[in-house]
Amino acid sequence: MDPALLKQREAFRKHAMAVPTIEKKPKTESSAPSFKERDDYKKRMQRPPTAPRLDSNSYKTMSGSSQYRFGVLAKIVKHMKTRHQDGEDYPLTLEEILDETNQLDVGNSVKAWLSGEALMNNPKIEVTEDKQRFVFKPVYKIKDGKTLLRLLKQHDLKGLGGVLLDDVQESLPHCEKVLKNRASEIVYIIRPVDKKKILFYNDRTANFSVDEEFQKLWRSVAVDSMDDGKINEYLEKQGIRSMQDNGPKKTVMKRKKPSGNKKRQFKRPRDNEHLADVLETYEDNTLTQKGVAVTNNSNNK
Known part of the structure; x- marks a missing residue:
């Protein structure tokens, strides 16, 4: 083999070994989840759902809160009472009352309940004739x-x-x-x-003055644990007659109750008594008059 090629091959290998490389291994897909994934899933299922955070002013718009409604009503009644005690006895509308009590942010359902039911039926609130204004209703009508x-x-x-x-x-x-x-x-x-x-x-x-001796005698008698019957009995033993009601007594007339044994007697009619000897009997449409029978013919009228 050519030695020049071998030198080039060796140089290429050294250069390739000097360059760093990152090898990505393919993930092996498994059909069943691991134990750690199962535990995480169980923890998520057991954790209670987090409720949404409520605004601090959101309860004012809740129409179904009866406690909030009666709280608004109690504040109104208290304010109307304070106004009356301060001498302000002129009536106010619902909007004016809510303005003075700093409750203009109440909902429409609460306003309808106040004007149509709560303030109308409250014993401490009086409604004017036009049913649009309200004023405090005291126990007594006194002004000075x-x-x-x-x-x-x-x-x-x-x-x-x-x-x-x-x-x-x-x-x-x-x-x-x-x-x-x-x-x-x-x-x-x-x-x-x-x-x-x-x-x-x-x-x-x-006002009159009482002698001290009578005062001492009066205070020396203890009658706290005695009723009227015992006091009358004590006075009678001492020879003192207690005061009685000597006023005129009303006499109640008693009605006689009808006895149930007596039977009602049938009274004969008094009309036509002068014809008692003429009319005798009625039998089968035949009138007997002094022994003479007269037959009534139904066709002859």
Whole structure:
């Protein structure tokens, strides 16, 4: 063989060996997945699906949230009560109420529920005649100290007792100022059941002085654990007759009940009594009149 060619072949091999090459091996396709792939698949299936993130203001547009609806209603009633206590008693529309309570972002369904059902049926909200405006509805219609004293006088005269301080504070604008100015004409009594204050009219004409001996005797008698029957029994043992209702008694007329044993007697008709001796019997369309038989012919009318 030619030595020149051998030198060229040897030089080409050295040059080829000096150049680096990357050999890509073909992947062997397998029909069954590996154990690692199976484990990863099981973990993905057992992992709970991630819920979409909710915006903090998205609950305001949810029409089916009853809690949100009643929250809006409670805020409106509280605001209307505060307005009334501050002396602002003019009615407002729904849009004005939502504007004053910073709730203009409520949905249309909530607005329809407020105007058509919630505010209409709320006992603390009064609707105007046009059914478009709303105002707070207090327990008592009192505006100042004169109307408050008139209310207390009516309760005193009719025997209705006192008025709760909570109801007065809810109904009377600027209540604290009015009660301070009318302190001499009002009596406060704390109810022992729930420790609530009751307002009574201070009737000065009923004020009279009682001797101290009578006061001591009155306070020495303990009747807290005794009812009316025991008190009457104690008074009778001491020779004291208890007060009875001596007013005129109404007499109730008792109706006589008809006895069921008596049978109803058949009363003969009183009409045509003068013909009793003429008409005797009726038998087979034949009228017998004083022994003479008269046959009625059906063809002769």
